[in-house]
Amino acid sequence: MIRIVHYLNQFFGGVGGEEHANHQIEVREGAVGPGRALQAALGDAGTVLATIVGGDNYAGEHRDEALAAVRRALEGLRPDVVVAGPAFDAGRYGSACGAVCTLAGELGIPAVTAMHPDNPAVAVYRRVYTVPTAASAIGMADALPRLARLALKLGRGEELGPAALEGYLPRGVRRYVERPRPAYERATDMLLARLHGRPWVSEVGVQAYEAVPPAPPLESLRGAKIGLVTSGGLVPKGNPDRLPSGNVRDFFRYSIAGLDTLSVGEWECVHGGFLTNVVNTRNPAYVLPLPVMRAKERAGEVGSIYPYYFATVGNGTAVTNAKRFGQAIARELKEAGVRAVVLVAT
Amino acid sequence: MGIPVAQISAMPVLALGAGANRVVRGVRIEHVCGDPNLSPEADEQLMTRIVEAALRALRTPVTGPTLFEPAPAQGAVRV
Numbered sequence: 037m038i039r040i041v042h043y044l045n046q047f048f049g050g051v052g053g054e055e056h057a058n059h060q061i062e063v064r065e066g067a068v069g070p071g072r073a074l075q076a077a078l079g080d081a082g083t084v085l086a087t088i089v090g091g092d093n094y095a096g097e098h099r100d101e102a103l104a105a106v107r108r109a110l111e112g113l114r115p116d117v118v119v120a121g122p123a124f125d126a127g128r129y130g131s132a133c134g135a136v137c138t139l140a141g142e143l144g145i146p147a148v149t150a151m152h153p154d155n156p157a158v159a160v161y162r163r164v165y166t167v168p169t170a171a172s173a174i175g176m177a178d179a180l181p182r183l184a185r186l187a188l189k190l191g192r193g194e195e196l197g198p199a200a201l202e203g204y205l206p207r208g209v210r211r212y213v214e215r216p217r218p219a220y221e222r223a224t225d226m227l228l229a230r231l232h233g234r235p236w237v238s239e240v241g242v243q244a245y246e247a248v249p250p251a252p253p254l255e256s257l258r259g260a261k262i263g264l265v266t267s268g269g270l271v272p273k274g275n276p277d278r279l280p281s282g283n284v285r286d287f288f289r290y291s292i293a294g295l296d297t298l299s300v301g302e303w304e305c306v307h308g309g310f311l312t313n314v315v316n317t318r319n320p321a322y323v324l325p326l327p328v329m330r331a332k333e334r335a336g337e338v339g340s341i342y343p344y345y346f347a348t349v350g351n352g353t354a355v356t357n358a359k360r361f362g363q364a365i366a367r368e369l370k371e372a373g374v375r376a377v378v379l380v381a382t
Numbered sequence: 383m384g385i386p387v388a389q390i391s392a393m394p395v396l397a398l399g400a401g402a403n404r405v406v407r408g409v410r411i412e413h414v415c416g417d418p419n420l421s422p423e424a425d426e427q428l429m430t431r432i433v434e435a436a437l438r439a440l441r442t443p444v445t446g447p448t449l450f451e452p453a454p455a456q457g458a459v460r461v
Binding site: 245246247248249250251252253254255256257262263265268309310311312314315318319321322323324325327328329331332337338366369370374375376377378379380381382 | 383384385386387388389390391392397399400401402403404408411412413414415416418425426429430432433436437440441442443444445446
């Protein structure tokens with residue numbers, strides 16, 4: 037008999053609505069509210085020992101105290117698995133569920149939650165097993181049996197298979213498994229299905245790029261401040277900020293104030309995706325054309341060059357990180373009145 | 383509203399495919415904005431033509447991913 041502790045917010049815990057969102061952590065015996073339907077879905081295989089009820093605002097604004105109270109409860113109850121939610125599309129509730137499941141994990145207790153795939157908490161708690169649900173409580177009856185099934189598996193200490201098979205949201209975790217047929221057979225089958233218009237499923241998900249509407253052009257660059265960015269990994273010699281050669285999570289800015297050229301020996305290219313000897317021994321400007329930009333500045337064709345350039349390494353850069361860099365760089369440049377950017381991408 | 387970006391890339395097909403809206407063709411990955419095999423003078427002129435294509439891109443309205451080619455070298459003959 038798998039022993040379960042269930043986390044609910046103030047609404048599903050029967051305390052009240054938004055006016056009770058400050059409800060502090062409360063532990064009740066047995067199943068409460070939708071926990072009773074969860075218990076029904078578990079049948080004889082599991083029992084809901086206790087229900088932890090927390091107000092959404094309390095769990096969010098007093099996160100540390102809330103988690104400390106949940107920790108004390110879990111340490112006392114020692115369940116086999118923690119189930120949180122379903123939170124559907126409620127962001128604060130989803131966030132509380134994610135945090136509770138993460139805490140359970142830290143205590144060595146498997147945990148599973150459920151919410152709508154677009155719940156903002158999904159992106160934050162990607163490593164938590166999350167069963168997808170409808171956007172509202174209309175989906176409760178559909179979600180609970182799926183949640184119960186995974187709760188029992190986790191509670192028994194069983195390893196879950198791939199997300200698509202087990203019915204949880206992909207967590208971005210890749211595991212090596214042996215497949216019954218070699219890759220060339222599977223690939224050929226996939227290709228034949230595709231050519232014949234039969235349904236086929238890619239084994240590796242291909243991320244679609246977001247279409248960003250183009251920014252309007254500048255009528256004239258005279259008088260305009262221009263920013264320079266490179267993903268060619270050009271940094272001051274010595275790589276003072278230790279920019280890695282690939283899979284980077286950072287960008288850095290370096291001063292080019294008063295510099296007309298980039299001298300060999302004063303800069304280095306740390307990009308790990310191509311042979312950098314040409315940039316390093318012949319001309320660093322090949323990945324940051326400063327000398328020509330300065331000539332344009334002197335000639336009045338552009339107003340001025342922003343005194344810092346931004347450097348990162350475009351080698352295995354995760355799209356989410358690249359987006360974050362772009363947004364941060366744009367924020368700084370916009371604040372400085374920069375109206376256009378020249379970016380060298382290797 | 384965003385800032386227009388002219389992206390100089392040695393693999394413009396990749397940049398366009400990723401959705402970059404103003405892409406300028408560069409030379410090679412190892413030397414995007416020039417060519418060490420040219421004389422220093424020709425190399426600098428090449429870098430100038432590439433940068434000028436980037437500046438032109440920044441002044442050009444586009445509706446989606448668009449490739450901008452640097453102007454050909456003086457004396458270049460189309461064959």
